[in-house]
Amino acid sequence: MSTATAGGQKRNGKSVRELDSAAVRFVGDSGDGMQLAGTQFTNTSAVFGNDVSTLPDFPAEIRAPAGTIAGVSGFQINFSNHDIHTPGDKVDALIAMNPASLKANVGDLEDGGILVVNVDEFTKQNLAKAKYTNNPLEDGSLKNFRVFEVPITRQTVDAVKQAGVGAKDAERCKNFYALGLIFWLYDRPLDVTLRWINDKFSKKPEIAAANTLAIQAGFNFGETAEMFPVRYRVNRAKLDPGKYRNITGNQATALGLITAARLAGKTLVYGTYPITPASDILHELSMRKNFDVRTYQAEDEIAAFAAVVGAAYSGALAVTASSGPGIALKQEGVGLAVMTELPCLIVNVQRGGPSTGLPTKTEQADLWQAILGRNGECPLPVIAAQSPADCFWTVIEATRWAFKYMTPVFVLTDGFLANGSEPWRIPAYASIEKITVRHASDAATFQPYLRDKNGARPWAVPGTPGLEHRVGGLEKADVTGNVSYDADNHHKMVGLRAQKVANIVHEIPPQPIDGPDSGDVLLVSWGGTYGAVRTAGQRARAKGRKVSHVHLRHMNPFPANLGEIVHRFKHVLVCELNMGQLLLLLRGRYAVEAVGLNKVQGRPFMIREITAKIDEVLGAK
Amino acid sequence: MNAPADLPTLQPKDFKSDQEVRWCPGCGDYSILAQVQKIMPEIGVRRENIVFVSGIGCSSRFPYYMNTYGFHSIHGRAPAIATGVKIGNPELDVWVVTGDGDGLSIGGNHLIHTIRRNVGLKILLFDNRIYGLTKGQYSPTSELGKKTKSTPFGSIDHPIHPISVAIGAEVTFVARTVDVDVKHMQGVLKRAAEHKGTAFVQIYQDCNVYNHKAFEFATDRSVKDEHVLYLEHGKPMIFGKNRDKGIRLNGTTPEVVELGKGVSPDDLLHHDEKCAEPTLAYLLSRMRHPDFPEPMGVFRCVESPSYEDLLMGQIRAATAKLGPGDMDALFNDGDTWNVD
Numbered sequence: 001m002s003t004a005t006a007g008g009q010k011r012n013g014k015s016v017r018e019l020d021s022a023a024v025r026f027v028g029d030s031g032d033g034m035q036l037a038g039t040q041f042t043n044t045s046a047v048f049g050n051d052v053s054t055l056p057d058f059p060a061e062i063r064a065p066a067g068t069i070a071g072v073s074g075f076q077i078n079f080s081n082h083d084i085h086t087p088g089d090k091v092d093a094l095i096a097m098n099p100a101s102l103k104a105n106v107g108d109l110e111d112g113g114i115l116v117v118n119v120d121e122f123t124k125q126n127l128a129k130a131k132y133t134n135n136p137l138e139d140g141s142l143k144n145f146r147v148f149e150v151p152i153t154r155q156t157v158d159a160v161k162q163a164g165v166g167a168k169d170a171e172r173c174k175n176f177y178a179l180g181l182i183f184w185l186y187d188r189p190l191d192v193t194l195r196w197i198n199d200k201f202s203k204k205p206e207i208a209a210a211n212t213l214a215i216q217a218g219f220n221f222g223e224t225a226e227m228f229p230v231r232y233r234v235n236r237a238k239l240d241p242g243k244y245r246n247i248t249g250n251q252a253t254a255l256g257l258i259t260a261a262r263l264a265g266k267t268l269v270y271g272t273y274p275i276t277p278a279s280d281i282l283h284e285l286s287m288r289k290n291f292d293v294r295t296y297q298a299e300d301e302i303a304a305f306a307a308v309v310g311a312a313y314s315g316a317l318a319v320t321a322s323s324g325p326g327i328a329l330k331q332e333g334v335g336l337a338v339m340t341e342l343p344c345l346i347v348n349v350q351r352g353g354p355s356t357g358l359p360t361k362t363e364q365a366d367l368w369q370a371i372l373g374r375n376g377e378c379p380l381p382v383i384a385a386q387s388p389a390d391c392f393w394t395v396i397e398a399t400r401w402a403f404k405y406m407t408p409v410f411v412l413t414d415g416f417l418a419n420g421s422e423p424w425r426i427p428a429y430a431s432i433e434k435i436t437v438r439h440a441s442d443a444a445t446f447q448p449y450l451r452d453k454n455g456a457r458p459w460a461v462p463g464t465p466g467l468e469h470r471v472g473g474l475e476k477a478d479v480t481g482n483v484s485y486d487a488d489n490h491h492k493m494v495g496l497r498a499q500k501v502a503n504i505v506h507e508i509p510p511q512p513i514d515g516p517d518s519g520d521v522l523l524v525s526w527g528g529t530y531g532a533v534r535t536a537g538q539r540a541r542a543k544g545r546k547v548s549h550v551h552l553r554h555m556n557p558f559p560a561n562l563g564e565i566v567h568r569f570k571h572v573l574v575c576e577l578n579m580g581q582l583l584l585l586l587r588g589r590y591a592v593e594a595v596g597l598n599k600v601q602g603r604p605f606m607i608r609e610i611t612a613k614i615d616e617v618l619g620a621k
Numbered sequence: 622m623n624a625p626a627d628l629p630t631l632q633p634k635d636f637k638s639d640q641e642v643r644w645c646p647g648c649g650d651y652s653i654l655a656q657v658q659k660i661m662p663e664i665g666v667r668r669e670n671i672v673f674v675s676g677i678g679c680s681s682r683f684p685y686y687m688n689t690y691g692f693h694s695i696h697g698r699a700p701a702i703a704t705g706v707k708i709g710n711p712e713l714d715v716w717v718v719t720g721d722g723d724g725l726s727i728g729g730n731h732l733i734h735t736i737r738r739n740v741g742l743k744i745l746l747f748d749n750r751i752y753g754l755t756k757g758q759y760s761p762t763s764e765l766g767k768k769t770k771s772t773p774f775g776s777i778d779h780p781i782h783p784i785s786v787a788i789g790a791e792v793t794f795v796a797r798t799v800d801v802d803v804k805h806m807q808g809v810l811k812r813a814a815e816h817k818g819t820a821f822v823q824i825y826q827d828c829n830v831y832n833h834k835a836f837e838f839a840t841d842r843s844v845k846d847e848h849v850l851y852l853e854h855g856k857p858m859i860f861g862k863n864r865d866k867g868i869r870l871n872g873t874t875p876e877v878v879e880l881g882k883g884v885s886p887d888d889l890l891h892h893d894e895k896c897a898e899p900t901l902a903y904l905l906s907r908m909r910h911p912d913f914p915e916p917m918g919v920f921r922c923v924e925s926p927s928y929e930d931l932l933m934g935q936i937r938a939a940t941a942k943l944g945p946g947d948m949d950a951l952f953n954d955g956d957t958w959n960v961d
Binding site for chain 2: 043046047048049192195236237238239240241242243244245246255258259262267269271288289290291292294296298299300302303306307308309310311312313314315316318332333335336340426427428429461462463464465466467468469470471472473474482483
């Protein structure tokens with residue numbers, strides 16, 4: 001939703017209107033390069049100094065049948081002159097490269113919004129593939145929008161002629177033409193993308209030339225054609241001072257892991273198996289061999305985690321990442337890590353489930369899997385990232401816990417965080433607190449299961465003289481670690497393992513509340529829904545409602561003061577992209593009469609959905 | 622392997638843990654444990670650098686009885702866990718103890734992939750052709766038609782042949798030995814210990830409770846010389862109590878021939894464990910009792926870079942080219958901007 005600020009100006013005979021923010025979505029066939037166009041628009045906006053929040057949305061198929069709804073790929077970006085938390089509910093501008101993408105997305109365009117269509121693709125055949133009976137450009141169905149019909153394909157092919165590329169390559173430049181046009185429309189500079197093109201295609205100068213010509217042609221079309229009376233401008237956001245870069249959740253996770261290893265003075269061993277939407281963490285890490293990052297692409301999910309357990313035993317920072325179905329396969333190994341009390345991280349980039357589910361769509365339905373999904377009494381700490389850049393800090397925090405408490409730690413992110421991006425204020429490495437690691441070394445006092453004051457057993461790594469000992473999945477006797485089938489010992493060990501995880505509550509600061517300490521409605525959320533729920537809470541308060549918001553990061557153990565907080569509000573509304581997983585945990589733990597706002601559509605919350613639910617809970621009209 | 626100069630002199634007893642061994646009396650595992658403990662002081666590795674990793678099953682209790690580092694893990698996953706140990710610290714001497722159920726059934730996938738990667742692990746497969754710990758069901762190496770608790774009418778599964786599978790996965794060291802032939806086993810284990818890359822050893826092991834005498838043909842002194850072929854690199858394949866029989870190639874098929882009567886040792890197949898092509902080793906892995914004497918010893922031993930050497934090589938190369946990773950440079954990679 002664009003919001004206009006007062007004032008405006010004229011440039012090149014065209015008026016420039018200033019906006020506080022704008023949401024733009026590029027949509028097309030999955031071969032049309034929409035993800036690339038969206039990413040470039042994001043980077044330019046970020047470098048320009050806007051706050052940004054993005055939502056890529058693409059099909060699970062690499063190439064679904066061209067021109068069909070199934071093959072539609074989109075990328076939404078919200079950019080603003082102030083702090084924003086979401087990619088936006090509805091979009092102010094939609095760039096549709098073909099009929100199918102128009103059909104699938106036009107419902108999200110604001111009334112009066114800008115609709116740029118590639119008119120060349122609105123052929124009889126393509127309209128039929130999109131199952132349009134009438135041409136929407138002609139039947140009046142788009143009358144609520146400002147429609148701009150641009151012959152993008154034809155103009156692109158004409159523009160890139162002089163680069164001397166083949167017909168197919170020429171047509172493939174049309175995403176850059178569209179991008180150039182939208183850059184013009186929102187008064188953005190081209191230089192960031194031009195630099196990217198030159199780097200990316202440095203070995204294919206003719207492709208670099210073609211894409212450069214295409215983006216310039218799109219930009220110039222906006223400038224010279226009599227089509228667009230106004231262009232828009234969104235000024236720099238007043239972010240905290242510092243140096244920034246744009247970062248996705250998966251990139252932040254990878255950087256966080258490298259950082260955690262360095263802070264702890266450890267080698268990072270990353271054992272994994274390719275799975276959507278977690279694979280980009282592997283891609284990012286596998287480039288970083290000069291940081292002594294040892295990536296291991298195993299034969300399956302089970303082996304990937306087994307190697308992590310082995311690497312943890314050997315003394316490394318051992319990490320895996322996967323998504324729901326892969327995590328399910330790893331859980332036996334996670335149980336082993338709990339039993340042997342070895343430190344490691346399991347990152348679950350959640351996606352729509354159950355089973356294969358919706359691989360490229362987001363969901364939060366693996367909370368129970370993380371907390372409860374193993375055989376036996378098998379507790380472990382669980383922590384959830386709240387934004388793309390926050391994934392960096394989340395994995396560092398998880399590493400601190402793993403080493404201090406000798407435990408596997410679950411880290412929950414999701415597809416929305418993993419692929420979405422936002423500006424990240426770059427920290428100075430030296431400013432980040434080191435991670436303490438203690439290894440046993442004294443043979444005279446060593447006992448494999450003699451616990452410290454935190455409840456952690458010692459980490460004695462192979463290669464240490466005199467500490468030769470055995471670990472394993474069988475229950476172990478307290479202190480000595482010898483195999484034990486003793487009834488009382490088992491009861492005691494179950495308790496000690498649980499107490500150790502419970503002790504982590506001392507690491508967790510009191511749960512902050514956004515808004516007053518008590519009131520009518522407490523919104524509770526966790527993980528990637530932070531932005532939408534936070535904004536909904538703020539808007540409700542702006543309307544005079546007594547609504548506060550608690551966003552959980554620590555899912556197990558919960559912050560110590562959480563139970564007290566939830567009882568101070570008349571209504572507790574738990575907003576989750578699942579059918580009520582946190583809700584059940586809160587009810588069970590605190591006997592609170594909470595209700596849920598639940599959505600499983602493979603998409604993030606829209607702010608207005610939460611606003612509507614708040615009104616419903618309050619009985620307001 | 623070059624032993625460290627200050628390697629302490631240890632005895633087999635120094636490799637015995639304080640835990641009571643709990644296999645059934647008469648189990649073949651006792652002998653294997655004793656032979657492993659026997660050779661440990663001789664392999665030139667410090668005790669603290671030795672790790673035994675196992676899965677689940679009778680054989681997988683092995684690490685508890687070794688006074689080294691040990692990890693009794695979960696069913697079938699020992700090769701995968703051991704791979705992680707090796708990636709984390711390539712300097713460690715890592716041994717995997719597994720059985721025919723653990724290694725070939727639930728863990729078959731990991732075994733194949735560990736072998737093809739040539740991870741520097743010594744994998745000891747205790748093969749008793751039965752599930753012992755779960756009390757007597759047929760295993761992947763049980764013979765067709767075998768009657769067990771879970772196959773009262775006889776097994777209809779064709780058995781898997783571990784050495785053939787290992788060769789199919791391009792194993793760089795593969796050998797076979799048998800539990801009661803202690804000198805032979807010690808020799809094979811020492812060879813395995815020396816190998817860089819995956820060393821895979823199939824050990825015929827008697828389960829005297831659920832599958833007694835499964836390998837009698839190879840252990841009964843009165844007949845074994847007629848049923849076993851001891852492999853020696855470069856030597857003709859001769860066997861028999863009187864060393865009067867041999868293996869000759871007829872076209873592409875091996876055949877048993879009697880020496881004399883116009884057949885000389887020169888006409889026989891000669892063993893070549895170092896042959897780059899695994900054809901001969903595979904052919905040997907197909908020779909089975911009772912049609913053939915079963916080969917014992919080293920089938921194949923070739924040099925190839927280990928997984929951990931390649932991994933560390935890439936890390937060294939990247940570090941030489943790019944310099945040791947600079948965290949602040951990593952953070953500031955790509956397009957950045959300043960907010961004042």
